[in-house]
Amino acid sequence: MGSGLLKRDFFDRPSHEVAPDLLGRILVHGPVAVRLTEVEAYGLPGEDPASHTFRGPTPRNAVMFGPPGHLYVYFTYGMHFCANLSCLPEGMGCGVLLRAGEIVSGLSQARARRGVAVSDRDLARGPARLAVAMGFDRAHNGLDACSGDGELVLLEGESPSAIRSGPRTGVSTGADTPWRFWIDGDPTVSPYRRHVARRR
């Protein structure tokens, strides 16, 4: 049925191989569990201009340069957190952004965290919303999803019926790389938006 835990070597691959494999998996944090329906892969230093690791290690992206299977939480736009899972062995900085999912457990908790009145399908529809629904913030940066006894658990889940891929969302460079993956037809997948430069 797919209730087994994902092992660390699952993440010991390039992020664009891990990303589609992550779809349909269940990420559990405390009382809340989410079935991943949309993810984006981010590549290695010097190879992917859209990746936070493009210019090498910094204090912020250190987790992605650490061992695989750890949670990288970063703060952006002055008010949002987003969550990634690190890939490849220590020293190789890349990861997979968790873009959207379906809350399958802890619905009331997730709803309480979100605050705003939204439908179930919007609870974790978008990376910042997912982070809020799961309760991720700075304090969860570096959490291990593969330790087996940690507060973060990743289950096998069920294989999705159909996977699609396309350009990444919201990035100003490297948007042409088709490293966004989602479950075809799933209502919780966020609508595609291209990056728009902010006016002043």
Add this chain to the structure above:
DNA sequence: GTGCAGATACACT
């Protein structure tokens, strides 16, 4: 459903 505007603080140049 679409399309804006504005909010906000941090990391990095």
Add this chain to the structure above:
DNA sequence: GTGTATCTGCACG
């Protein structure tokens, strides 16, 4: 100082 892997609310259809 500059740009951001975004969301919400409002307008409109």
